[in-house]
Amino acid sequence: MAYLQGEDKPENGxxxxxxxxxxxxxxxxxxxxxxxxxxxxxxxxxxxxxxxGHVMVCPYRHVAMYPDLDTDETAEVAALTKTAMRVLTEISGCHGFNIGMNQGPVAGAGIAAHLHQHVVPRWGGDSNFLPIIGQTKALPELLGDTRERLAAAWPAD
Known part of the structure; x- marks a missing residue:
């Protein structure tokens, strides 16, 4: 409900x-x-x-659209996405991923003013009746716990 009510969402771009x-x-x-x-x-x-394990890769710079990234930002967003996939596979044994950016409000971007790439781990059979009928998603782990496991497994530079 917090998301649907716009909690922590910027009022403008x-x-x-x-x-x-x-x-x-x-x-x-x-x-x-x-x-x-x-x-x-x-x-x-x-x-x-x-x-x-759903993470987002974000540039520090506040830009809305993918073409607005400079070469270094584009390369690092790609590299961090690849590392996120490797680490998520290692710690969770996921079977696949949904990766993408929603560019603009019309495309479904919840926060359209700051580009962010979603990396969503997927497992066979991870969708069930809850999101369809109950409009609810069962998440078996707290965000802080997942963040700690990801950060601990993230390779050093």
């Missing part, structure tokens, strides 16, 4: 104190749910995950 993706890097990793930090981008747990 401006950078600054309302953007959760701009705020997260200023917090400590556990509080900000940050798994890993790069030079141009970071990996953060999704506060409203589709599945256990």
């Amino acid at each position: 401006d950078a600054g104190p309302q953007c959760p993706f701009c705020r997260a890097p200023g917090r400590d990793d556990a509080t900000g749910l940050i798994v890993a930090r790069g030079r141009h981008a970071f990996v953060v747990m999704n506060l409203y995950p589709y599945n256990t």
